[in-house]
Amino acid sequence: MKPENQTISPNQLFYLVSVFLLGSSVIFLPGAQAGSSAWLAVGLGALEGLIFLAIYNALVRQHPGKNLIEMNELVFGSFLGKVVSWLYLLFFLFVSAMLLRTFASFFAIIMTSTPLMVFLITPLVVSSFAVRSGLEVLARYSQIVLMTLVLLFCLESILLAQDMDPSNLLPFMDIPISEMLLAIQNVAAIPFGEAIVFLIFINLVSAPLEAGRFMRRSFLFSGILLVLYAVRTIAVLGTHSTISTYPAFAAVRIINIGEVFTRLEILLAVVFLSLGFVKGSVFYYGAVLGFSQLLKMRSHTPLILPRRFTFKYQHIAI
Amino acid sequence: MPKVKKRYRIMVFVILLLQSLFTMGCWDRVNLSKRAIVVGMGFDSSPQEEKILISAQIVDPTNVRTPRSGGGGNEPPFWIATSQGTTVFEAIRTMTHVSPRKLFFPHNQVMIFGEELAKRGLKDHLDMLMRDYEFRETNWILVSEGKAQDILATETRINNIPAFFIRDLIIERRFSSQFGVINIKDLSQRILSKSTAPIASYIFLEDTDEEQRLNMSGTAVFDRDMKMVGILNKRESRGLLWVLGEVRGGIIVVTDPDQCTYSLEILEATSKIIPQNKDGKPTITVQIKGSSNLGETSCTEDLNKPEAWQFMESLQNEAICQEVTAALAKAQELKADVFGFGDAFYKKHLRVWRELESNWQEIFPTLEVNIIVESTVKRPGLIISNVYSDKGE
Numbered sequence: 001m002k003p004e005n006q007t008i009s010p011n012q013l014f015y016l017v018s019v020f021l022l023g024s025s026v027i028f029l030p031g032a033q034a035g036s037s038a039w040l041a042v043g044l045g046a047l048e049g050l051i052f053l054a055i056y057n058a059l060v061r062q063h064p065g066k067n068l069i070e071m072n073e074l075v076f077g078s079f080l081g082k083v084v085s086w087l088y089l090l091f092f093l094f095v096s097a098m099l100l101r102t103f104a105s106f107f108a109i110i111m112t113s114t115p116l117m118v119f120l121i122t123p124l125v126v127s128s129f130a131v132r133s134g135l136e137v138l139a140r141y142s143q144i145v146l147m148t149l150v151l152l153f154c155l156e157s158i159l160l161a162q163d164m165d166p167s168n169l170l171p172f173m174d175i176p177i178s179e180m181l182l183a184i185q186n187v188a189a190i191p192f193g194e195a196i197v198f199l200i201f202i203n204l205v206s207a208p209l210e211a212g213r214f215m216r217r218s219f220l221f222s223g224i225l226l227v228l229y230a231v232r233t234i235a236v237l238g239t240h241s242t243i244s245t246y247p248a249f250a251a252v253r254i255i256n257i258g259e260v261f262t263r264l265e266i267l268l269a270v271v272f273l274s275l276g277f278v279k280g281s282v283f284y285y286g287a288v289l290g291f292s293q294l295l296k297m298r299s300h301t302p303l304i305l306p307r308r309f310t311f312k313y314q315h316i317a318i
Numbered sequence: 319m320p321k322v323k324k325r326y327r328i329m330v331f332v333i334l335l336l337q338s339l340f341t342m343g344c345w346d347r348v349n350l351s352k353r354a355i356v357v358g359m360g361f362d363s364s365p366q367e368e369k370i371l372i373s374a375q376i377v378d379p380t381n382v383r384t385p386r387s388g389g390g391g392n393e394p395p396f397w398i399a400t401s402q403g404t405t406v407f408e409a410i411r412t413m414t415h416v417s418p419r420k421l422f423f424p425h426n427q428v429m430i431f432g433e434e435l436a437k438r439g440l441k442d443h444l445d446m447l448m449r450d451y452e453f454r455e456t457n458w459i460l461v462s463e464g465k466a467q468d469i470l471a472t473e474t475r476i477n478n479i480p481a482f483f484i485r486d487l488i489i490e491r492r493f494s495s496q497f498g499v500i501n502i503k504d505l506s507q508r509i510l511s512k513s514t515a516p517i518a519s520y521i522f523l524e525d526t527d528e529e530q531r532l533n534m535s536g537t538a539v540f541d542r543d544m545k546m547v548g549i550l551n552k553r554e555s556r557g558l559l560w561v562l563g564e565v566r567g568g569i570i571v572v573t574d575p576d577q578c579t580y581s582l583e584i585l586e587a588t589s590k591i592i593p594q595n596k597d598g599k600p601t602i603t604v605q606i607k608g609s610s611n612l613g614e615t616s617c618t619e620d621l622n623k624p625e626a627w628q629f630m631e632s633l634q635n636e637a638i639c640q641e642v643t644a645a646l647a648k649a650q651e652l653k654a655d656v657f658g659f660g661d662a663f664y665k666k667h668l669r670v671w672r673e674l675e676s677n678w679q680e681i682f683p684t685l686e687v688n689i690i691v692e693s694t695v696k697r698p699g700l701i702i703s704n705v706y707s708d709k710g711e
Contacts, residue, residue, distance in 0.1 A: 110451055114345035170665035239510035240455075240503055243448075254503060256456050263424075 007206040010214040012139035016278070017198060017215050019142040021191045021222035022149065023279030024099055027106065027272045029233050029247035030190070030226060034183035037173050038241075039230035041180060045187025046223025052193055053219055057212035060202055064209070068199035069293050082294060089290040092197055096283035100124060103276055106246065106269075123277060130277075131285045132301060135204050138281055145274045152267050153225070159255045159264065160236055168238035169231065187226075191279075192219065197286040354419035357396070358481025360466030361443060362432035364402050370435070370443060372409040373400045373467040374421055375481050396479050398471050406446045423452035427485040429459050429502075430466035430521065436538065436546035444509075444544070447502060455503040458488055461538035461546060463522035472523060472532055480532070484521065487534045492566035495559050495584070496552040498537035498656075509544065513660025513678045515649075516540040517558075520549055539654045542679075548652045550645060557645025560606050560638060561657045563589035570610065572633040578617035582610040582634055582695060593662040595670045601686040602659050606638060608693040618707045627695055635691040642689050650683045659685060 008016070031041030063071050068088060073081035104119035130138055173180065198215065205211045233241055233251045241247040249272075252265045292300035358375035375396050382395040399417045403409025413421055429447065431440060447453050462469045474483040488499050498517045500508070508516045520536040537550040537558060550558060559565045565587040572580050587608035594601050612621075612630065619626060649656050660678050663671040674681055 111346035118345075167665060171668045171671075174664070174668055237503065238507045240506040242510065243506070250455065253455055262456075 006134040006136045008139045010210040014214040014218045015142040016139040017218035018222045019278045024276045027246045027249040031183040031187045041183035042230045043227045044184045048188035049192025092283045092287040099280040127281045130281045164235040200286045353422040358428045360430045360470045362465050363435040369402045375470045427481045432466040436461045439545040441544040460519045495565040495568040514658045515654035515656045554645040554648045557641035572637045581614035583613040585609045591662045603688045606691045611697045621703045630695045634693050638691045655682045
């Protein structure tokens with residue numbers, strides 16, 4: 001079956017969207033500027049994300065059978081619609097490049113003398129392979145990854161229990177309300193707002209009208225998981241989380257059970273790698289699919305390789 | 319067609335085989351035999367004012383004695399490399415002039431700062447220890463009387479690598495609880511708080527007739543500028559730990575009016591710091607709960623009656639309260655909020671804290687602190703009354 005004819009079930013969409021949302025956020029502390037109330041910012045940001053989702057749903061319901069590109073043309077007219085679509089697609093490419101760059105910088109902190117290129121090209125090759133294989137492959141992969149993530153989260157949390165200090169979560173809301181709103185906006189935009197990329201794939205879901213329900217489920221699921229991550233990170237690190245580059249990662253570094261269970265942070269690094277990969281690939285796929293549609297091509301596969309090369313330069317530019 | 323496909327497959331296979339020749343490992347791979355494993359680090363002030371002297375305790379594998387081999391010579395199983403630099407990182411990299419292998423820090427256990435440097439201030443020397451990936455946030459921070467270098471160079475028994483020896487002393491603190499401990503993460507938290515004073519364990523070289531040995535007791539106290547301002551002795555240190563809820567064990571010796579002693583072994587302790595604002599006057603109430611076992615007594619009275627135990631409990635409450643009072647007096651004298659009382663206001667009474675924040679340093683030395691201790695003495699051990707008790711007579 002050609003990749004573009006593949007469909008995924010709404011259930012698979014749930015896994016894909018959840019992994020997408022958790023994606024790059026697992027080693028960071030989203031909403032970190034809210035200090036000890038970051039967890040609240042994450043929670044409220046997720047709720048705000050649900051508003052975005054309601055808008056996407058309304059769009060899907062109003063334009064059944066159409067994806068983002070076609071909707072744009074219907075709403076803005078043929079020319080302006082194309083311009084708006086181009087802007088969206090460039091945004092997807094930009095985010096995708098940013099993500100891979102985040103990856104690369106993270107690993108470059110540990111491996112200082114390895115050229116950044118290695119960390120840029122390797123995931124990119126795998127990513128383009130995934131895009132070639134189609135959305136279903138990514139969705140099935142997400143299923144495994146998400147289960148691993150939840151399992152590891154529980155394991156790490158148990159091992160971290162002795163290092164958690166609930167009083168680190170106090171004081172409640174010590175920052176001005178404007179900064180809090182800013183933090184909430186940040187969380188709502190990344191990752192929840194980014195889910196607009198799924199409007200490109202809406203026709204690949206076997207039951208597009210069901211999709212909204214399953215996406216809401218994954219918004220709630222990953223929202224709750226991100227709040228738990230934030231609570232854990234702040235409880236372990238306290239104020240140290242405000243100066244840490246990768247707070248959730250730093251928190252796991254604290255694990256030390258009798259000098260035996262130590263240095264487990266690599267688990268989180270692996271999770272980050274496998275989750276971020278999905279997110280990057282989804283954006284990559286969205287962009288390529290969108291371009292092929294705009295350019296009225298029969299298949300998106302010829303676009304994958306050229307995209308890969310331009311990526312390379314985009315990374316360096318960022 | 320199938321023939322073409324077969325050739326294609328063989329080609330892919332060959333390419334895959336070939337590429338394994340070129341992608342054998344990563345740039346950052348360093349073999350164990352090329353690494354100098356650092357287990358302890360010392361930081362001292364250097365004769366040259368602006369520089370810092372760093373000593374790294376490196377495990378010397380050729381001299382590590384294992385029970386089986388028995389040998390290994392009489393050389394100590396470690397080597398102290400020293401170097402100087404304007405900054406910590408510069409000094410560390412300068413060490414490659416004297417060490418044939420690049421230093422490898424992930425197994426570092428302790429970081430010891432010499433008292434002279436600590437008094438001059440550690441503000442400029444901590445960044446790298448938090449920023450660099452190789453250091454772990456769980457490294458212990460200590461201050462040494464005299465030079466840190468001498469502490470690291472001390473020959474130790476049982477565990478003959480001093481850094482591990484010190485780490486084990488820190489682990490075994492649960493049987494005395496008479497010095498404060500702090501790792502890099504907690505230090506960072508204390509510095510980032512708006513009022514709490516940083517602390518560190520205090521270690522010194524003790525001269526006995528036979529040998530020089532390491533002794534860890536007491537707690538070094540820093541001011542908000544990370545300059546060492548004083549030391550809490552053993553008793554005051556435990557007072558601090560009572561308030562922090564970090565007492566894990568130890569012996570409380572109490573004496574009754576008849577000069578009989580009771581050694582009570584602490585089983586567990588918890589604490590609660592309650593900030594209050596009574597009529598615009600900030601006060602702190604510290605609630606300490608603990609329990610202990612009777613471990614030893616010289617009291618010859620019949621202990622088989624509840625009053626005797628209640629009496630012990632009241633003596634114990636009094637003793638704990640005195641330890642806390644001593645710690646408080648010292649901290650207030652040093653004007654260093656080692657207990658985190660300011661943070662307690664910040665966390666629970668944000669609005670009150672906003673008023674106190676600017677002149678907390680003036681408020682803390684005269685802060686009113688109520689200490690409430692509730693403790694129990696639980697079990698007598700294998701005998702109830704002392705063998706010399708007048709019970710039978």
